[in-house]
Amino acid sequence: MGGRVRRLRRQQGLSQAGLAAELGISASYLNLIEHNRRNVTVPLLIKLAERFELELSDIADGDEGRLNADLMEAFGDELFGDLDLTNADVRDLVTSNATVARAILTLYDGYRNLHTDSEIVPAGATTATGDVPRPSDRLPSEQVSDFLQARANHFPELEEAAERVNEDASLSGEEPLRAMTAFLSNTFDVRVSDLPAQQAHLVRRFDPDKRTLELSNMLRADSRNFQAAHQIGLLAAERELDTLIAEGDFTDNDARTLARIALANYFAGALLMPYRAFHKAAKSLRYDVELLQHRFGVSFEQACHRLTNLQRPGQRGVPFHFLRSDIAGNISKRFSLSGIHIPRHGGACPRWNVHAAFLQPGAINIQISQMPDGATFFCIARTVLNAAGGYGEPRSYQSIGLGCEIGQASKLVYANGIDLDRPERTIPIGVSCRICPRMDCGQRAFPPVAHALETDINTRGVSAYVTATETD
Numbered sequence: 001m002g003g004r005v006r007r008l009r010r011q012q013g014l015s016q017a018g019l020a021a022e023l024g025i026s027a028s029y030l031n032l033i034e035h036n037r038r039n040v041t042v043p044l045l046i047k048l049a050e051r052f053e054l055e056l057s058d059i060a061d062g063d064e065g066r067l068n069a070d071l072m073e074a075f076g077d078e079l080f081g082d083l084d085l086t087n088a089d090v091r092d093l094v095t096s097n098a099t100v101a102r103a104i105l106t107l108y109d110g111y112r113n114l115h116t117d118s119e120i121v122p123a124g125a126t127t128a129t130g131d132v133p134r135p136s137d138r139l140p141s142e143q144v145s146d147f148l149q150a151r152a153n154h155f156p157e158l159e160e161a162a163e164r165v166n167e168d169a170s171l172s173g174e175e176p177l178r179a180m181t182a183f184l185s186n187t188f189d190v191r192v193s194d195l196p197a198q199q200a201h202l203v204r205r206f207d208p209d210k211r212t213l214e215l216s217n218m219l220r221a222d223s224r225n226f227q228a229a230h231q232i233g234l235l236a237a238e239r240e241l242d243t244l245i246a247e248g249d250f251t252d253n254d255a256r257t258l259a260r261i262a263l264a265n266y267f268a269g270a271l272l273m274p275y276r277a278f279h280k281a282a283k284s285l286r287y288d289v290e291l292l293q294h295r296f297g298v299s300f301e302q303a304c305h306r307l308t309n310l311q312r313p314g315q316r317g318v319p320f321h322f323l324r325s326d327i328a329g330n331i332s333k334r335f336s337l338s339g340i341h342i343p344r345h346g347g348a349c350p351r352w353n354v355h356a357a358f359l360q361p362g363a364i365n366i367q368i369s370q371m372p373d374g375a376t377f378f379c380i381a382r383t384v385l386n387a388a389g390g391y392g393e394p395r396s397y398q399s400i401g402l403g404c405e406i407g408q409a410s411k412l413v414y415a416n417g418i419d420l421d422r423p424e425r426t427i428p429i430g431v432s433c434r435i436c437p438r439m440d441c442g443q444r445a446f447p448p449v450a451h452a453l454e455t456d457i458n459t460r461g462v463s464a465y466v467t468a469t470e471t472d
Contacts, residue, residue: 002033002034002035002037002098003034003150005030005033005034005040005048006034007150007151007152008048008052008054009034010151011151011152011154011156011311011313012052012156012313013156016030016031016034019051022047022051023044023047023048023051024047025044035099037099052313053313053314064094064095064098066149066336066341067094067098067101067102067105068087068090068091068094069341069431070105070341070344071090071093071094071101071104071105072087072090072431072435073341073343073344073345073431073432073434073435074104074105074108074344074345075090075435075449076432076434076435076449077108077112077434077449078434078449079111080449085449106138109138109139109142109344110138112345113138113139138251138255140250140252140254140255140257140258141258141332142344143248143249143250143251143255143258143259144255144258144259144262145333145334145335146249147248147249147250147259148262148335149335149336152311152337153266153308153309153311153335153337154309154310154311154312155240155244155263155266156312157237157240157243157244158233158237158240158244158263158266158267158270159270159275159312161233161236161237161240161267162233162237162267162270162271162274163270163274163275164236165183165232165236165237165271166271166274168183168187169182169183169232171271171272176225176228176229176272176297177221177224177225177228180192180225180228180229180232181228183232184213184228184231184232184235187235187236188211188235188236189211190206190211190212190213190231190235191211191212191213192212192213192214192215192228193212193213193214193215194214194215194216194217195214195215195216195217196214199214199216200216200218200393202214202216203215203216203219203223203227204216204227204230204231206231206234213228213231215227215228218390220299221297222297222298222299222302223299225272225297225298226265226268226269226272226298226299226302227268229267229268229269229271229272230264230265230267230268231264232267232268232271233263233264233265233266233267233268233271234260234264236267237263237264237267241260241263241264241267244259244263245259245260245263266309269298269302269305269306269309270306270309272296272297272298272302273292273296273298273302273303273306275309275310275312275315276315278292278296278306278310279310279312279315279317281295281296282307282310282317283317283411285413286411286412286413287307287317287318287411287412287413287414288413288414289303289304289307289380289382289402290364292306292307299384300382300384300400301324301384301398301400304320304322304400304402305322307320307322307402308320308321308322308335308337311337318404318408318411318412319337319338319404319405319408320337320338320402320403320404321335321336321337321338321339321340321342321377321401321402321403321404322334322335322336322400322401322402323335323342323348323354323400323401324398324399324400324401325347325348325354325355325398325399325401326396326397326398326399327358327397327398327399328347329346329347329348329350329355330347331343331347331348332398338377338403338404338405338408339375339377339405340369340371340375340377340403341371341431342431343431343432346432347432348431348432349429349430349431349432349433349436350443350445351369351427351428351429351430351441351443352367352369352379352381352401352429353365353366353367353369353379353380353381353401353427354379354381354399354400354401355399356381357381357382357383357399357401358383358397358399360383361383361385361397362382362383362385363382364380364381364382364414365380365381365382366378366379366380366414366418367379367380367381367427368406368409368418368420368425368426368427369403369426369427369429370426370427370428370429371429371430371431372428372430372436372437372438375405376405376406376426377403377404377405377406378403378404378405378406378408378409378412378414378415378420379401379402379403380401380402380403380412380414381399381400381401381402382399382400383397383398383399383400384397384398384399384400385397386398406420428441433445433446433447433448434446434447434448434449435448435449436448440462441462441463442462442463443463444462444463444465445463446465447465448465
C-alpha cells in the first residue's frame with residue numbers, strides 16, 4: 001500500500017511533511033508507510049481515502065493486488081513446480097512483508113533475463129567495444145513499465161508543461177505541425193525539414209549541433225505531428241524530465257534513456273490532446289476512441305494511450321487498462337488501472353480479445369472478460385497498422401487492447417445494446433496457462449502449476465492437459 005500512498009501524494013504535488021501534517025502523523029512515520037515498513041491503521045486509511053477522494057478499496061487493494069498477481073505469475077514457472085504454492089501462500093507473503101515479496105519478484109526478473117540472455121548470446125561473444133555482454137537483471141523496458149505503473153501513468157508536471165507550450169505555440173488551430181514548426185524555430189532555433197528519401201528507415205532525426213529536426217515525409221500526418229511534439233517535449237520539458245527520471249529506480253543508462261523517450265511521448269500526447277479539452281470530449285463522446293481520434297487528429301493508439309492518463313483529481317476519467325501486442329502474442333506495452341492483471345513475462349491468455357482482433361483487422365472487437373476469481377472487465381481491442389512508405393514497404397500489424405472494470409462499462413459507447421448482466425456474454429479468461437485454474441479450457445497450452453498433471457492413454461479431454469474426468 002505504501003507505493004499507492006506515495007503515488008497519490010506525488011500526483012497532487014504534496015511533500016511528505018505536508019501530507020503528514022494533514023493526516024496528523026509525523027513525516028518520518030509517513031516515510032515508513034510509503035516504504036511498506038509500517039502498517040496503515042483503519043482510522044488512517046479512512047483519512048487517506050477522504051483526503052484523496054477515493055474509496056477505501058481503491059487505496060488498500062491496488063499495489064497489493066498487482067504484486068500478488070505478479071508473484072503468482074512468477075511462481076507459475078516450472079522452477080517452482082515442486083513447491084505447491086497457492087494463492088493463499090502468496091497473499092500472506094504480500095500482506096505480511098511486501099518488501100520481501102518485491103525482492104523475490106526482482107530476483108525472478110533477473111533469473112528470467114539471465115536465462116534468456118544465456119540462450120541468445122553465444123559463448124565467448126563480445127560487444128562492439130570488446131567487452132563481455134553483462135546479463136541484465138531487469139530489462140530497461142520492464143523498469144520503465146514499472147515506473148509508469150507506480151505513477152498511475154499520470155504526470156502533473158508534464159501536463160502543466162504541455163499546457164504552457166500549447167498556449168505559447170497557439171496549437172488550437174487546424175495545422176498543428178505548422179504551429180509546432182514555428183515554435184521550435186522561435187523558441188529553440190530549431191529548423192524542421194524532411195528526411196532524405198534514402199533514410200527510409202528513420203522517422204525522426206534531431207541534430208543538436210546543427211539545430212535541425214528532420215521528419216520522414218512517408219509518415220501519416222498524425223505521426224509527423226506526434227514526432228514533432230515529442231521533440232518539443234525533449235527541449236521544452238527538459239527540467240521536468242530530468243526530475244522525474246532522477247526519482248525513478250532505474251539501474252542503467254539504457255533504462256533512463258528509454259524512460260526519457262516514454263515521458264517525452266507522454267508530453268507529446270498531452271500537447272496534442274490537452275487535458276481539459278480531451279477529458280471533456282471523452283466524457284461527452286462516451287469514450288468513442290475513433291471520434292476522439294478524428295477530433296484531435298491523432299492515431300487510434302495515441303487516443304487510447306491518452307485515455308489512460310486521465311487521473312487528475314476532480315477531473316478523472318474511467319480507470320482503464322491498456323496493452324499492445326503483436327501477432328505472436330508479445331506484449332510491448334502494458335498498464336493497468338482497471339485491476340486486471342497483464343502478464344509480466346510472456347504472452348497473455350489466448351482467449352483475450354486482443355488476439356481475436358487480428359482476425360478482423362481494423363474492426364472493434366468487444367469482450368466481457370472474467371478472471372478465475374470472478375473479477376469481470378469490459379474490453380475492446382482493435383488492430384493498428386504500423387507502416388511508413390508506399391507500395392512494397394513492410395507492413396506490421398499490432399493489436400491495441402483497452403478496458404475497464406465492468407462497473408464502469410456503461411460509461412462507454414461500446415456497451416450500447418449489450419446486457420452487461422447476462423452471464424452468457426462473459427468469456428472466461430485467465431492471465432496465462434501456468435497460473436490459470438480453468439480445467440475446461442480447450443486452448444490450454446501448458447498444465448497449471450497448482451494442479452497435478454494427470455495423463456490417461458485411453459481418454460482425451462478438451463486439451464492434452466485436461467482429461468475428461470476433470471471437466472465433468
